Amino acid sequence: MSTPLVRTGDVGRIVATFVTSVLALAFAAAVLPGLGFSSFPQLLASAAAALLVGALVRPVLVAMSAAIGWLAVLLMAVLGQAVILSLALSLIPGVEAESFWVVLAAAWIAAAATTIVAWMCTSGTPEAFTAALVRRTRKQRRPVDDPEAPGVIFVQLDGVPFPVLRWQLLAATLPTAGRWIRERGYRLVEWTPVLPPTTPASQLGILHGRIDGVPAFRWYDRVLGRVLVANRAADAAEIERRASDGRGLLADGGVSISNLFSGDAERSLLTMSKLELKRGSADTRRRVAWYLARPDGFAGSVFGAVAEIARERFEARRQRRRDVRPRGHRGWLFAGMRAVTNVVLRDLNTALVAEEMIRGTRSVYVDYVDYDEVAHHAGALRPESLDALDRLDHVLECLEAVAAAAPRPYRLVILSDHGQSQGAIFADRYGVDLSTVCSQLTAARVEAVEQAVEGWGRLNGLLADLSGGGTSRQRAAHDAALRVERRSAPPAVTAGSELVVLGSGNLGLVYAAEERRLTMEDINDRWPALIPGLVNHDGVGFVAVLSAEHGPLAVGPTGVHRLSDATVTGDDPLELFGPQISADLLRAVSMPEAPDLYVNSAVGRDTGEVSAFEGLVGSHGGLGGWQGRALLLAPPDLLIPDQPIRGAHELHRVLVGYLEQLGQRSGIARDAADV
Known part of the structure; x- marks a missing residue:
């Protein structure tokens, strides 16, 4: 017909x-x-x-x-x-x-x-935007060589814990995802991101099949003598260079959109590891220009961003008025950041994914950060965070509609890279930050890197990929990207610093500012009060350290857990975290990139609350709470293994299996990503 x-x-x-x-x-x-x-x-x-x-x-x-x-x-x-x-x-x-x-x-x-x-x-929902994308898909659709071969759109809902999504499905507040499960047979399962449960480690594992080499969101690189931050373009490129074998998840004709790493995609848009501040892509400009040229596109984003700022200011004031605790500072700066990530970037990502479906691209991996950005500052279960999740459900409905008009059939696979835990900020609860605690225990000169910078990296990714540097016409966006890059950059480790202390959620990292890694014996000789002082602090759950005599250890106030054989002396400091955590922590402490001390915050035995060493109410990066509970939602014809998925590298194998099952991965060996 x-x-x-x-x-x-x-x-x-x-x-x-x-x-x-x-x-x-x-x-x-x-x-x-x-x-x-x-x-x-x-x-x-x-x-x-x-x-x-x-x-x-x-x-x-x-x-x-x-x-x-x-x-x-x-x-x-x-x-x-x-x-x-x-x-x-x-x-x-x-x-x-x-x-x-x-x-x-x-x-x-x-x-x-x-x-x-x-x-x-449209009752305030994005149906008009969806209709515009569907019309464009129908008008611009071109034949592809293999129209019967299904493509895959991998949608990462950044930071959404498995329990939160399941509860929202039971509450029927996510109609699209709920319909997929109830009427189309989609399967929702939990997978476990191993330490550290943070976007760089998980995305490197999901996209490249490697989970080692990333001890946290940011860390002190002993070889380079500086702090690496995964959402800075140069650092993301270095991390991917070390991990990539050229056979990542997207190597077979895929596209990476708005990620930290490329997955060895043929083309990457708004992807940190592929950004170069000196260039701008005409193809990217054309796609964004189409979105901006529409009256409802650009104007919709502008007015939507203004509404998002107003919404954030109202919600922040409501928290203060009701004396909601725990809570953190939510100023105008975060309100502007939220407007960028939860309106402009979300709509732009959706438009870019739709464009790839118009082209018939075989696989796309896109990261939506809406929930994660709000939950960091408001809390994982707060109404504004759940509202952000509801709006992501509208995005899924939009992508489903575009896929129905695309030149090839598409499977939509939904996943999160980690979960989210909640609790009072360490410095607010105990009146002192981790770097000050270390300074007091050692009298050493401490370089602290504990400010939250995750949102800045996302803004920098947007500006940097929308910038060029070769002509005066491109200088404004280029300069803006450089300013954001400098703001998100950690301070340089100054000469004379003895310790570098970093926060990554409720995981603290303590490094001696030198090329070699110190053992527990070295630390006790140099700063005898440091480890005992940390493990006896009310805000610290345990400290993980490498001993020259006993190997990797988890040390608590009244006991020690030897990680190599799970031998416990005294009270087990890892009792709250389950039987498999010993092997996970052993791997993390054994990495050459690991700090001299991992410091995990105390965890509420009944509540699972943690205390972030950054200024965040919702956090991830360490152990405790729901940060280690991620999700996978897949169509019924794509196989989910019977055994639990533990580690992003295992999830990588599952997703590669999906591509192979659908006839992709031509000429790429299945075992290429083995670690």
Whole structure:
């Protein structure tokens, strides 16, 4: 049966857009001096001309701005609608428009009206955005060589714990995921990210099959003599270089979107390990320009970001008014960051994934950070965090609709890279931060790196991939990316520093600022009060250290756990964490990159609450709570192993198996990612 050239929905959309344009222009003429229409028919003709000129001129503006550079793309986003409206009004005799700036104001009034009407017609949900992506998919779809071969879209819901998703499904607040499970037979299972449960370690394991070499979100590299931070472009590139064998999850024609690492993808967008501040991709510019050129795209993101900032300020004030505890500081800076990650970046990621489905790309891995970003500052189970999860469910519905119109069938596989734990910030609860505790116990000069920088890296990834550095036209975005890069960079380890103390969630890392790793005996000789002082601190659960005599140890206030053979003397400091944690901690402490001391915060025996060494209420990186409980949601025809999935490298094998099962991974050996 042939597809009709004009669909009923298209006619309704055109009529609604036309009516909205008429009302918006009438309102603009009423409030703007210098803009006027002599008659109602003239107003109707102007609105019709604006729609026609927009359809003809917008693709030209997109192509031209993408070819010139990012400054042109941004100017097109801000001024493009005014150019279109100005051309349209020039076609209608007798329209009064005193200047281009009057037309610019009218264009933004029209964009605001379009956004508001779309929101009202869809009850505030993203159906209008979804419909636009589906229409683009149908119009731009091109044949692929193997249309019967299914593709896979891997969607990472960053930081979502398995129990949280399951509870929300039971509460029926995630209609899309719930429908997939109840009507389509999707399977939801839990998998366990081993220490450290943080995005760099998990993504390196998921995308490259390697989990070693990443002791935390950031760490002191003894070889380089500086701190590595996984969400800085240069550091992410170095981490991937050490781990990649060229056969990652996306090596067979895949695309990486908004990740830390590329998975050896052919193309990478907004991916930290592939960013270079001196270049900008014309293909990326074209995709983003299409999104920005739409009145409901750019204007929708702008007004959505403003609404997100207002929402965050209201929610932060509500926490203070109700004296919700634990809570952390939620200032204007975080509000702006949340607007970027939970509106602009989410919509942009969705548009980029849709573009890849239009192309028929075989596999895509995309990371949505909405829940993780809010939960860090609000808490894992707070209403605003769960609301962010609800909006991610709308994203899944959008991707499902786009997949139905794509040139090949797609499987949607949903997963999280780790979970999230909650608790009062260490410095708030005990009145002192970890670096100060170490300084007091040793009288050493301590370099502290404990500020939260995860959100800054995401903003830097967006700016850096949208920047170039070769011409003056690209300099503004380039300079902004450099400023964010500097803000997210850790301080240099200054000459004379004896200890480097870092926080990664509720996992602290203590390094001697030198090339060799110190053993427990070395530390006791140099700073005899350090290990006893830490393990007897109320906020510390245990300290893991390498002993020259006994090998890796977990030391608590009243007992020692020898990790090599799980021999316990006294009270077991690992009692709360289950029988398998000894082997996981043994692997972590044995890594050459491991710190001289791992310091894990105390964990509430009944509540599972932890205390982050960063300024975060929701955290991950150590042991305790739900941070080690991640999820996998897969279609019924993709096999889930009967045995538990423990470690991101094991999940990598499962996902590679999906690609092989669907006929991908041509010429790539299955055992390439073995560790």
